[in-house]
Amino acid sequence: MVGYSKKVMEHFMNPKNVGEIKNPDGYGKVGNPVCGDVMEIFIKVKDDIITDIKFKTFGCGSAIATSSMVTELAKGKHIDEALKLTRRDVANELDGLPPQKMHCSNLAADALHEAIKDYKNKK
């Protein structure tokens, strides 16, 4: 077990934007149950602005917290702005993650990017 910041624990205990969106404009999925992390992100987009976003995550505390944080950061943003969000941005907004969690459980930004790419492909 590793020490998490207060902010990580807040997002773990009360994650924002949990769930699925029916008929999303974009859908992204990353991770693998074998590795212990799977994240799904659903987005609704209007005029290239992310109007709604939901997630579902299987994984450890930081996997859940980063998923929640990335949905908060992306909501209301232009898709090009949202594409610029990095794993590091997500970790920084959570007041940091333990070093060994930076890679494996910090895939939320990747899932968001996948969802935006999916939206762009569908357009």
Added chain:
Amino acid sequence: MNRIYLDYASSTPVDSRVIEFARPYLSNMVGNPSSLYSSGLSAKEAIDDARVKISRLINAENEKSVIFTSSATEANNLGIIGTAQRNISKGKTVAASAIEHISVINSMKYLQKNNYNFNLIPVDSTGIIDLDKLTEILTKETIVTSVMYANNEIGTIEPIKKISEIVHDKGLYLHVDATAAAGRIPINVQDDGIDLLTLSSNDLYGPQGAGALYVKPGIKLQSIIFGGGQERGFRSGTENIFAIAGMGEAAKISQKEMNSESQRLIFIRDKLIKEITEIDKTYLTGNPTKRLPHHASFRFSHIEGESILLNMDMYNIQIATGSACSSKTLEPSHVLLAIGLKHEEAHGSMVLTLGRSNKIEQVPNIVKAVSETVKRLRKLSPLYNNGGN
């Protein structure tokens, strides 16, 4: 909610009776046990007294067969490496079960790097060692075979007496790590046919900083720590008198209370197992009957163990998990993989180990917390609705 500690297999708090007994050795009674002045003598007496208490707990031939170390890890290192190196003329092969503690596995790997052959013996899906495979693997060149008395992660008790018969028929010496079992189920090194046995103070409600290795009279091993020749030359370095005296007293208390305490804990354990396995897609890990009295371990499909641990902590309940995400290596527990769980199954494990502070009245609160935790995490999980196993 009041704190409920369910991680006794990781560490037991020091019993207050043990602290009271050993406290004088932290201050006025302490001298160097190798000195002849009076405080030195009382320190030596404290160690000898502890040696007697430990030898009684495991029914050793005599107290001289107990060597104190700094920890169970050191005792495992000494028992395995010290015996393998001292008896190298008899062979250069060692063996261990696939579910041994990392200090056993890494001692074996150290020998392997030094040109010994290392054989890993598989276990079945409940964690019981494969006796046929053991028989097949061992030869007279197998100097040390290490099998734990019981496993700390899944609670499975190994058939040590049968294992001893096979080892002594086909191989040479049997080392048994009894860290998880000692003080919880009766151990009789003579009756069980054990050559080397590891014990840990802080798994017996004793202080951290002491462990012990039982060495059957007549077995030769060499030291792995070099210095002034304490512990009959097997373990140099000034003795940790407080921890050793405490360990002895802890062993005495555990032995005296073992019977009634295990009956009490089995009752709580069985109620927990019954009620928790009623949760959807929840499975007991380990053996349903050959199981330590204080041990209840599970896996839940579609959720991850570190999340379970963090969520349970919100109820002020401390549990353990074999999930990769809670370990430094990010590898799932080798024990759970050895019993045949897939990686994704091993991620969702929860280990509850009971002890002296637990009461039957806590069961409803524990079960409620587990059930709510599983429900919440599954609601977050993209895997749960998709079915699967």
